[in-house]
Amino acid sequence: MARNRAGRSGGRDDLPDDPDSGAAPAGFAEAEPHFLGHRERLRERFRKAGGEALPDYELLELVLFRAVVRADVKPLAKALIDRFGSFAEVVGAPPGRLREVKGVGEAIVTELKLIGAAVERVTRGQVRARPVLSSWSAVIAHCRASMAFVEQEQFRILFLDKRNQLILDEVQQRGTVDHTPVYPREVVKRALEVAASAIILVHNHPTVAL
Helix, strand or coil, X not given: CCECCCCCECCCCCCCCCCCCCCCCCCCCCCCHHHCCHHHHHXXXXXXXXXXXXXXXXXXXXXXXXXXXXXXXXXXXXXXXXXXXXXXXXXXCCHHHHHCCCCCCHHHHHHHHHHHHHHHHHHHCCCCCCCECCCHHHHHHHHHHHHCCCCCCEEEEEEECCXXXXXXXXXXXXXXXXXXXXXXXXXXHHHHHCCCCEEEEEECCCCCCC
């Protein structure tokens, strides 16, 4: 009986592409040692440069990694792009047509449809309106709603963008009934992390109504 490069008898057409099995998709040989570092290199490029720096087939490879644990999926990614035209068209293709591509099984279809559903959800969703704190009365009203009835002292930071829209309202420290610590270095560090153009520091006294 003939043996393939992976050392298994027979062909690969009947192997599943379930991510738990670790099998290569039907019709695609398992990765040789020189492919072992490819996945991490591609992930590192994505982490450093983002998706815009990757061609469609490499972005598709990153998706296929989740469905095919141990195999070179580059040929399959290129085959899908050749068949449907682009990453977006692969993700949007009907499951039946995806299964027509040799090597595509249920695990791969599920991953692609999950990406499609996520894109649709993000596109359909609405960004939460951010209040504008451009006056002292607006700041007081916001703080009253956030902390008027808390029983411990809090040190809050309101991070604003250049239009005085609230980026983040964060409790940085909690204290006792009459004390809470403040660390200027942490305040500045957090402001840089969220790219705030301005900050408002808020401190309450539980025995004094806002």
